Amino acid sequence: MMASNVPIAGDDFRVGFRMQKAWGVHMATAFFFGEAGAGLYFVSQFFDFVTGMTVGLLMVLFGKAGGHLLHLGQPLRGWRALTKVRSSWVSRGLLAIVVFAVAGALHLLDVRSPFLPGAVSELVSAVALLACFVIMVYQGFAMSHSSAITLWNTGLMPIASLIYALLNGVLLTLVLGFNTPFLAADGEAVRLLQAAAIALMLLGLVTVLSMLHGARYGSEAGRAAVGLLLRGRFARWFIPLVIGLGFVVSALMMALAPRQFAWMLAVSGAQLAGYYAFRVLMFKAGAYDPVTGSAPRFRR
Amino acid sequence: MAKWGMVFDLRRCIGCNACAVACKQENSLPNGVFFTKTLSEEVGEYPHATRTYIPTICNHCEDAPCERVCPTGATWTRADGIVMVDRDKCIGCGSCIVACPYDQRTRLEPEMLQQGLFGNGRLTPFEEQGLTRFTVGTVVKCTFCHERVDAGQEPACVATCPTEARIFGDLDDAQSRVRQLIQEHRARQPLADKNTNPRVFYID
Numbered sequence: 001m002m003a004s005n006v007p008i009a010g011d012d013f014r015v016g017f018r019m020q021k022a023w024g025v026h027m028a029t030a031f032f033f034g035e036a037g038a039g040l041y042f043v044s045q046f047f048d049f050v051t052g053m054t055v056g057l058l059m060v061l062f063g064k065a066g067g068h069l070l071h072l073g074q075p076l077r078g079w080r081a082l083t084k085v086r087s088s089w090v091s092r093g094l095l096a097i098v099v100f101a102v103a104g105a106l107h108l109l110d111v112r113s114p115f116l117p118g119a120v121s122e123l124v125s126a127v128a129l130l131a132c133f134v135i136m137v138y139q140g141f142a143m144s145h146s147s148a149i150t151l152w153n154t155g156l157m158p159i160a161s162l163i164y165a166l167l168n169g170v171l172l173t174l175v176l177g178f179n180t181p182f183l184a185a186d187g188e189a190v191r192l193l194q195a196a197a198i199a200l201m202l203l204g205l206v207t208v209l210s211m212l213h214g215a216r217y218g219s220e221a222g223r224a225a226v227g228l229l230l231r232g233r234f235a236r237w238f239i240p241l242v243i244g245l246g247f248v249v250s251a252l253m254m255a256l257a258p259r260q261f262a263w264m265l266a267v268s269g270a271q272l273a274g275y276y277a278f279r280v281l282m283f284k285a286g287a288y289d290p291v292t293g294s295a296p297r298f299r300r
Numbered sequence: 301m302a303k304w305g306m307v308f309d310l311r312r313c314i315g316c317n318a319c320a321v322a323c324k325q326e327n328s329l330p331n332g333v334f335f336t337k338t339l340s341e342e343v344g345e346y347p348h349a350t351r352t353y354i355p356t357i358c359n360h361c362e363d364a365p366c367e368r369v370c371p372t373g374a375t376w377t378r379a380d381g382i383v384m385v386d387r388d389k390c391i392g393c394g395s396c397i398v399a400c401p402y403d404q405r406t407r408l409e410p411e412m413l414q415q416g417l418f419g420n421g422r423l424t425p426f427e428e429q430g431l432t433r434f435t436v437g438t439v440v441k442c443t444f445c446h447e448r449v450d451a452g453q454e455p456a457c458v459a460t461c462p463t464e465a466r467i468f469g470d471l472d473d474a475q476s477r478v479r480q481l482i483q484e485h486r487a488r489q490p491l492a493d494k495n496t497n498p499r500v501f502y503i504d
Contacts, residue, residue, distance in 0.1 A: 013317065015341035015354055018403045073392015073407055073437020078393055081371035090371035090395050145369060147494050149400035234350050263348030288403045290338075290489045 018223045020149055020286040026071035028279040033063025034097075035161060037133040038271065039169025040176075041104065041174050045129055045232035047189065049182050050111055050171050054269040057104045060097060060135060060234040061283040069129045098140060100131035136165035149220030149286040151215045160207045164275050194254055201271070208242065208278070221289040228285045238281050246274015302470035303381040304444055305459070305499035307487060308355045312465035315340050315353035319457035319466060326445055326456035328430020330412040333421065335404075335442035336457050355466065357421055357457070358383065359490060359498030360406040360440035366396035367406065374439075377437045381471075381499055382444050390438035397439060401494040405441045444468070470501060 028112040037059025044052025069075045082098070084091045107128045110116045116124060140158030147153050170193050177183040183190050212229065215222035250271040257263040316340050321333045336357040343350055360383045367383060369373045374389035375396055381418035384394075412503045413431050416423045423431065441463065445455035458468040472480065478501075479486060487501035 013337050013339055015339045020403075022397035027394075043346060068393075071393070073439075074390065074435070077372070077389075077391045080374075080389060081393065083371050084371050087368050088371040088392055088395065090369070094371070142369075142395070143398075146398045147365060148399055148403075152398075175337075236430050286398070288401065289491060291354065291402050 003183055014289050017221055017290060019288045020283070020288065023071075023283045023286075025280060026067050028067075028276070028283055029110065030064045030067025031070060031279045032276050033059045033067060034139060036137055036168040036172065036275070037063060037166070038100070039165035039221055040172040041100075041168035041169070041294040042129065042132050042136060043108075043166065043193075044177075045125070045132075047173070047177075048111070048181060049173060049177055049180075050108065051180065051182075052176050053104070053108055054131075055172070055176060056169070057101070057108065060104075061101055064099065074088055080202065089138050089145055093138040094136065096131045096181075099137060100128060103128035116174045137162050143163060143282070149225075150218040150289070151211075151225040151286055153218070154211055154214050156207055156211045156214065160204065160211060163200055163204045164205055164278070167197060167204060167271065168275060170200065171264075172196045174264045175268045176262075183225075190259065193256040194257075197267075198251050198254050201247050201254070205243070205251075208247075217250040219289055224289045225281045225285045228287075229281060232279035234281050234285055237277055238285075241277035242274050242281065244271045244274075246278065247271075250274065301379050301472075303472045303499070304360070304449060305307075305381070305469065305471040305501065306357065306455075306484065307469075307481045307501045307503060308442070308466040309465045309467065309481070310354070310502055311351065312463040313353040313464055314354055314465075315351070316458050316462065318462060319355065320457040322460035323442070325392055325446075325497050326448070328427065329431065330427075330431060330434065331417050331440040332412050333406050333408070333417055333440065335440075356402065357488075357500060358400075359402055359496065359500040360442075360444065361496035361498050363495065363497050365399040365401070365494075365496060368397040371395060371396040374472075380449075382449070383441070385439055385441060386442055387435045387438045387440075390435075392437040392439060393413065394439070401491050401496065402498075405439050406440050408436055410436050450504070457491070481486070 005106055037056045040059065041053050043069030046057060069078065081091055081094045085095055101125050106124045110124065111122050114121070137158045138166050140161030143152040144154055144157035174190070174193050212226050216226040228234050253263065253267045253270065257267060317338050318334050319338060320334055325328065329333060329335065336355065339354045339356060340351055343352055360381055362381070364377060364383050367377060371393060372389045372391055374386045375383065376386065377383050392407055394407055413434060413436055413444060415421055416427060448455060454468050458466045467478050467481060469476040471479060473479060481503055482501050485503035487503045489498045489501055
C-alpha cells in the first residue's frame with residue numbers, strides 16, 4: 001500500500017493524516033477583514049480617498065481585531081502577543097495593527113483638518129502606509145512559516161496575501177468611490193482601477209493554482225490537502241467559489257462590465273465571496289503528515 | 301546538565317496504550333486530551349496481514365517550531381531540553397498547534413473541562429482536584445512528566461510500559477541506555493525532513 005492511501009485519521013488512534021483544527025472560521029474572518037481593510041486603505045491613500053481610508057481602518061480595527069479576539073482562548077491577555085516580535089509573525093502582525101491604528105487615525109484626522117507640521121504629516125502618512133503593507137502580507141508569512149502543513153508552507157502564501165489585499169482594495173475603492181467626486185470626475189482613474197483589478201485577478205488565479213501545484217508534489221499531506229480541495233469534500237466549495245466566482249467570473253464581469261454601480265458591486269461581491277472561501281478552505285484543508293517515518297509501510 | 305530524550309522500540313510495543321492511560325492519570329488530563337497516543341495500522345493483506353504500533357508524544361525538539369512562533373514566550377525550553385508551556389502567558393492563539401509537525405498540542409476548550417470523564421457534566425473528586433492545574437483557552441502538551449523527572453523518576457508512560465518499549469534517559473550521556481540504543485540501532489527521528497531535531501527516536 002502506498003502512503004497516499006493512508007486515510008485521514010481524525011482523532012482516532014490510527015496512523016493517518018490529521019487535519020489542523022486550531023485555526024478556523026474566526027481566524028479566517030480576521031484574515032479576511034485584515035487583508036480587505038488594509039488593501040482598501042493602501043489603495044485609497046494613493047488617491048487621497050478619505051472614505052476608503054476610513055472604512056479600511058475600521059475594517060482592520062473592528063473586523064480583524066474582533067475576529068482575533070473571538071479566536072483567542074484568553075483574549076484579555078492578547079496584549080502579550082506584542083512580546084516576541086523578533087521571532088513570531090503573530091507578534092509582528094499585532095505590532096503592525098497597533099502602529100496602523102495610531103498612524104492611520106492620525107493621518108485621517110490630519111487629512112480632514114490639517115494640524116500636523118508638514119514633515120510630521122508626511123512621516124505619519126508613510127508610517128501608516130508601511131504598517132498597512134505589513135498587515136497585507138504578514139498573514140501569509142504566519143501561515144507559510146508552518147512547516148507542519150505543506151499546503152501553507154510555501155513562499156507563494158505571502159504573495160497570495162498581497163495580491164488578494166490589493167485586489168480587495170481596488171474593488172472596494174471602485175465601489176465606495178463610484179458615485180463620489182473622487183471617481184466620477186476621473187474616468188482615467190476608473191479605467192486604471194478596472195485594469196488593475198483584472199490583472200490582479202489573473203495573477204491571483206495563477207498564484208493559487210501554483211500553490212496547489214507545489215503542495216501536490218510537496219508531500220503526502222500536501223497531496224491529500226489538494227485532493228480535498230479539488231476532488232474531495234471541499235471541492236464543491238473551492239472550485240465554484242474560489243476559482244470560479246473569485247477569479248474567472250469576476251474577471252469576466254469586470255472586463256465586460258458597463259460603468260454602473262450595480263456591476264461594480266456585483267464584481268466586488270463575487271470576488272470577496274471567493275476570497276472569504278479561500279481563507280476558510282485553506283484552513284480547513286490544512287493537513288499534517290503522518291508521524292510514521294519509522295512505520296514498516298514507509299520502509300518499503 | 302542532562303538532555304532528556306526518549307526511545308521507542310517498535311519491536312516491543314504491543315499497542316496496549318497503558319502509556320496513554322498512565323499519562324492521563326498522572327497529569328489528570330481532561331476528556332479528549334492525550335499527551336501520548338499509540339497509533340496502529342494494518343500492513344499487508346490476508347493471509348500475510350499484521351498490525352504495527354507507533355507510539356507518539358511531544359518530541360521536545362531541539363529547534364522547536366512551537367517555541368519560535370509563540371507570540372508571548374509562553375512556550376519555552378528548559379536547560380534540560382524539556383519544552384514547556386507557561387499557562388499564565390499563553391493566550392490560546394494556536395500558532396504553536398499549527399507549527400508543530402507532530403500535532404502534539406491541544407487547546408483546552410471549555411467543554412473539555414466541564415463535561416467530565418464520564419461525559420455527564422459531573423466531575424469526580426479526582427477530576428476536581430486535577431483540573432485545577434489547567435486553564436481554559438490555553439494550550440497543553442506533554443512535559444516528559446517534568447515533576448517526576450525533577451524528582452529523579454521516569455515519566456509515567458515509561459514507568460508503566462509493560463514491555464519496556466519506551467526508554468527514557470540522558471541523550472548527552474554516552475553511557476546511557478537511550479544513547480546506546482540510538483547508536484546500536486541507527487535510530488530514526490520522526491519526520492526528520494522538518495529539521496526540528498526531535499529528542500524522541502524510533503528503533504525497529
